[in-house]
Amino acid sequence: MRSCAIVILNYNGEEMLKTFLPSVCAHSRYDVWVIDNASTDRSIAFLTKNYPQVQQINLSENHGYAGGYNVGLAKIQGQYNYYILLNSDVEVTASWDSILIEWMEIHPAYSALQPKILSWKEKDTFDYAGAGGGFLDAYGYPYCRGRIWDSIEKDSGTYNDTIDVDWASGACMVVSAAVFHQLGGFDSAFFAHMEEIDLCWRMRRSGWKIGYVGSSTVYHLGGATLDRASPRKLYLNIRNSLHMIYKNESPYRFSRIFAVKFILEQLAALSFASQGKKEFSKAVKDGYRDFKSNKNSIEKFQPKSEGRKEVRRSGKVNLIFWKWKVQGIKSFEKL
Template sequence: MIPAVAAVVVTYNSERDIDGLLDSVPAAMGGLDHSLVVVDNGSTDGTLDVLGARTDCIVVRSTNVGYAAGINRAVAAAGEARSILILNPDATLDPGSVPAMLAVLERPGVGIVAPRVREADGRLSPTIRRRPTLARVGGLSFTGLDAFSERVEDPDEYLVEHDVDWAVGAILLVDRQCYAALGGLDESFFLYSEETDFCLRARDAGWSTRYTPDAGAVHVGGGSGESSLTHTMKILNRVRVYRRRTGPLRGGLYFGLSVAIELRRALLGTHDSWPTVRALLRPSARPRQLGLRRRLVPR
């Protein structure tokens, strides 16, 4: 019998968080047949010791091949399942959340389901996103205007089930046929924007991303650490998603606006933005993992 769900996790120095996630899985599954695979991307803390003490998951040791590649490896190791539950190690699932998500996934045309996510203190975590545009490059969510904000802030939007452009990838349930049709996550992103790209490609192929308030989870965020390197990856990958989808002219405009925005942030005291400005303007200064050192505008 094919399991209903393959739950997949990628860890990287996740010693503090991974037990909490894995402990939440049985109740979250609500009796569904499932497999659970954790790919460790070369942790140097005690993550592997924590995982080695457990008997409820398959552990795959890996070098740091990136988040997208780690998820793809975990899916391959999980074997057959009707759906794939992508989880960040610093998330925890509410009891019964997976059957609630699966009920939505089984509706015609739905390829990806995102639950209602809370911060550690119980506040709503705004995880729904609008598609990237030139007007939204600055992340001006404080304006409250849809035209300038990629992040959906309106609490009312989180009260009802509806289709969205994309959602943060900390907890996503994906139809196995959708995942296979898209060839999994795009490993060229290494870290960040892989879920943006995946949801938008799914929509291009006729699969919707659906948000449901009927399934809940908590996501702490930043469990593997944040730095100027990860900020640089985030901005470069945002440019690359837009460039791939719109072509060289609009991609070039998005790139130029990204440079201006990061320079402004740096001048206003955001120290992580200085390395990002250098990496945007000097391809040779970009993180080698992204493979973006051959041309000015990332693609």
């Protein structure tokens, strides 16, 4: 069995591959694969002509981020100990992958790991997706070292350390291949957004730790597939967050969390409507509607007992929105 496969999921990303694949091929030690989600552009022709060393898995339909990785990785299951799941819009740096895999190999209690993720456009600034390591507040809202809600910090070297986190970013994350498949991979019902947080939550509930290593750095463009400020992304985040919390929390805890989230997010919908952003208001309502209609089909996650104790949430914040919006806290260090 080989050590690691670097796996990029692609959908109509010819321009992203042209821009970012050169750094991956130049700086990576391990096999590079592209899973193509039935692209209709010239992605495959471009890869075949210019990067014959990159191995391809071509799917017959677009399964989204979650399903695309599940279907694609199933085709190489049993060949590698680790996968590095890498967005197509990420520029990597020297030794980035070696640092991550060597760390995983000497820390067998960890099933996922992420590097420091900075912005490709502003390379002295953290990226929205993952930044310096991800956490969850008591109500399931994600935040990061280097990014509190929409407030993003400059990289001053503070987060060059190694710590335990609640979740690793899907923009660039190492996962244990065995654990990924054992847990059924990503939840395909998510289609896209927050599936990596759900996977990491299930990993922690199964007794695995999630890590962050700041000595490895990558640069993420972000928004290449779906703009961060789009109604579609808001809808997916609302729906998928409720799905994730329902699946991983007890019925009692979920009912308490749901009550708080419902109030906050309905107020947000009203605010969007008052600003004339009706499509965003509708996205919130549609997210709740679709969660409720699909709720009975969501299977509660039950960790298999293998002698491992659940790894508790690392984040200590009760409600990150309150800290950010009301108390005005804009950086992780001030929480």
